[in-house]
Amino acid sequence: MTKPKHVPVEVALQQDETSQFSQTIQLCQELVPGWTSLSADSVEVTKVSGGITNQLLKLSPSDSQEPVLVRIFGENTDIVIDRKTEAILSLQVYKAGFGSEILGTFSNGRVESWIHMRPLKPEEMCEGGNAACIARRLASFHAADIQDISKEPQVFQRILTWLEEAEAMKYQDADKQKAKEAKDFAAMRSEVLEMQRICERLQCPVVFSHNDLLSGNVMIPLEGTQELRALQQGQADASTMQFIDFEYGSYNYRGFDFGNHWCEYAGFDGDYSRYPDSKQQATFVRAYLQQQGNKSPDEEEVQQLVREGNIFALVSHQFWGVWCLIQARYSAIDFDYMEYCSVRWSEYHKRKYGFLSG
Numbered sequence: 388m389t390k391p392k393h394v395p396v397e398v399a400l401q402q403d404e405t406s407q408f409s410q411t412i413q414l415c416q417e418l419v420p421g422w423t424s425l426s427a428d429s430v431e432v433t434k435v436s437g438g439i440t441n442q443l444l445k446l447s448p449s450d451s452q453e454p455v456l457v458r459i460f461g462e463n464t465d466i467v468i469d470r471k472t473e474a475i476l477s478l479q480v481y482k483a484g485f486g487s488e489i490l491g492t493f494s495n496g497r498v499e500s501w502i503h504m505r506p507l508k509p510e511e512m513c514e515g516g517n518a519a520c521i522a523r524r525l526a527s528f529h530a531a532d533i534q535d536i537s538k539e540p541q542v543f544q545r546i547l548t549w550l551e552e553a554e555a556m557k558y559q560d561a562d563k564q565k566a567k568e569a570k571d572f573a574a575m576r577s578e579v580l581e582m583q584r585i586c587e588r589l590q591c592p593v594v595f596s597h598n599d600l601l602s603g604n605v606m607i608p609l610e611g612t613q614e615l616r617a618l619q620q621g622q623a624d625a626s627t628m629q630f631i632d633f634e635y636g637s638y639n640y641r642g643f644d645f646g647n648h649w650c651e652y653a654g655f656d657g658d659y660s661r662y663p664d665s666k667q668q669a670t671f672v673r674a675y676l677q678q679q680g681n682k683s684p685d686e687e688e689v690q691q692l693v694r695e696g697n698i699f700a701l702v703s704h705q706f707w708g709v710w711c712l713i714q715a716r717y718s719a720i721d722f723d724y725m726e727y728c729s730v731r732w733s734e735y736h737k738r739k740y741g742f743l744s745g
Contacts, residue, residue, distance in 0.1 A: 390478070392418055397494040398459050400442060400719050408432040408444070411457045415446055418491025418498050419455055422448070438603065439655070439714070439722045440464055440634065445501065454501040455490060463717035467549060467710055473634045476533050483531040486631050504606035504629055509654030512602055513667055516621030519674035520628045521605060525644060526678035528630060529594040538638045540593055542702060543583040546709050550576055553712035563715055566725045575709065575732070582702050585743065586640060591695055596639035597630060601651040604632045645671075645696030647703035650734075655722075657730040659737075662700075668693045697742040704735035 394417055398410055412427045425448055435443035440461050447454040460470070480486050487499040511517055554572045558564040597604070606629040608614035614627050649668065652661040663671065672692040676684040708731035715724035 391489045391491045391497075393492045394418060395494055398496060400459060400462055411444055411446065411459075414491075414493055415455060415457065415498055418493070420490070421452055425450070425452065438632070439718070439720055439724075440468075441496070442720070456487065456499045456501055457496065458499060459496040461714075461718050461720060463713075466552065466717070467545075467713050468634045470634075472536050473636070475535050476636050477633055479533050480531065480633050480636070483528075483533075484626070485528060485531075485629065486633060502606055502629060502631065504608055505610075507602040507605045507607055509602045509652055509656075509658075509661065512605070512648075512652050513661075513663060514619075516618050517605075517607070517628075518663075518667065518671050519621060520618060521600075521648070522671045522674035523678040524626075524628050524630060525597075525600070525648075526675045528597060529641065529644070530679075531595045533595045533636075533638075536637065538593065540639050541637055542598075542639050542643060542706065543579060543586075546579050546702075546705055547576065549709045549713055550579065553709060553716075556712070556716050558716055563725055567712065567715075570712070570728075575705075578735070579705050579709075582698075582705060586642075586698065586702065589640075589642070589695060589698065591640040591642050591699075593638055594641050594644075596637060596641070596644045597633065598635040598637060598639060598643060598647065599632065600630070600644055600648040602654065604630060606631055640699060642692070642695035642699035643702060645692065646698065646700030647706075649696060650700050650703045653734075655727065657727070657734070659734050665693065668696065672696070694742075694745055697738075697745060701735055701739055701742055704731045704738075708732045708735065 394414060396414060398407065398414070409427065411432065412430050415430075416422045416425060416427075429449040431447045431449070433445045433447070435445050435456065441464070442459040442461070444457040444459070445454055446457060474492070477486065477489055481488055487502050489497055489499055491498045507517065512521065550572060553567070556567070558567055607618060608627060618627050649663050650659075652663060653659045654661075669689050672689050673684055675692070676688065681688075708728050711724040711728035711731070715728070718724065
């Protein structure tokens with residue numbers, strides 16, 4: 388598999404917008420085929436919203452060239468993301484039919500082909516044919532055979548490592564430091580270890596997992612297209628929908644992608660009243676199993692996977708709840724990570740008894 392061209396240049400996140408935009412245009416002129424002769428004045432640069440890990444820019448030439456996406460990695464995100472592993476799997480995932488093509492890389496980011504689709508909104512994930520299509524697409528994603536990375540589940544090791552690093556951190560912001568000192572790290576660690584024991588007893592299949600299937604990472608056709616109408620009517624092929632952003636991708640317990648995705652119905656606002664009910668979950672699971680070839684899954688199997696997803700939803704709360712503690716220290720993105728940490732752990736404790744006894 389041919390590796391994309393690399394330029395050993397770092398794009399500073401803290402520089403002024405004009406300088407940053409100019410630098411990304413220069414990078415694309417060097418990395419993107421056909422861009423060498425483009426005039427910088429002919430390229431429009433716009434910010435792309437939706438992520439809370441990286442900074443995203445869309446570069447659109449005024450001629451017939453296709454636009455591209457420039458992804459600038461967030462500061463110190465290598466603490467929570469293995470960028471070497473991400474580079475390996477991103478190329479393979481694209482070959483398997485998911486995501487965008489990697490056109491080039493630089494020291495703290497990459498240039499990707501632009502996908503002419505739009506991301507879902509949290510409230511749309513259960514609308515029309517979206518949920519069933521996501522489930523079918525997820526079944527195909529889980530079937531991908533990604534090589535040259537560990538095939539052992541690492542979710543609990545990740546959480547415990549982040550927890551240890553967060554406990555040792557000193558926050559420059561006094562309010563964040565005070566909020567951090569109010570956290571009971573021993574109690575969080577105990578909860579993580581308890582969930583690890585419970586999940587290991589489930590004997591859940593291990594599959595290549597997305598691990599971050601929020602609405603912004605699910606792309607659907609643009610408004611007014613025939614493909615979108617088919618999707619809304621539940622008549623679209625799963626390939627009509629696209630998954631993007633695989634930086635947290637790894638082999639993991641199957642149920643994590645279920646539970647994590649269901650948690651993302653709440654969006655970053657944390658509106659967990661949108662968490663799918665048992666009927667919605669069963670519809671999702673049936674579509675997943677049918678895509679795998681089980682055309683008539685029995686109710687026992689469906690309910691087993693629903694329970695599996697709900698249990699791993701608890702792990703999702705732990706995962707992102709601890710991740711927030713790292714991001715709160717380093718991220719330059721305008722987002723209240725400390726508050727989001729509290730939201731995720733609060734929902735974990737609220738749901739724990741019901742999900743484990745269900």
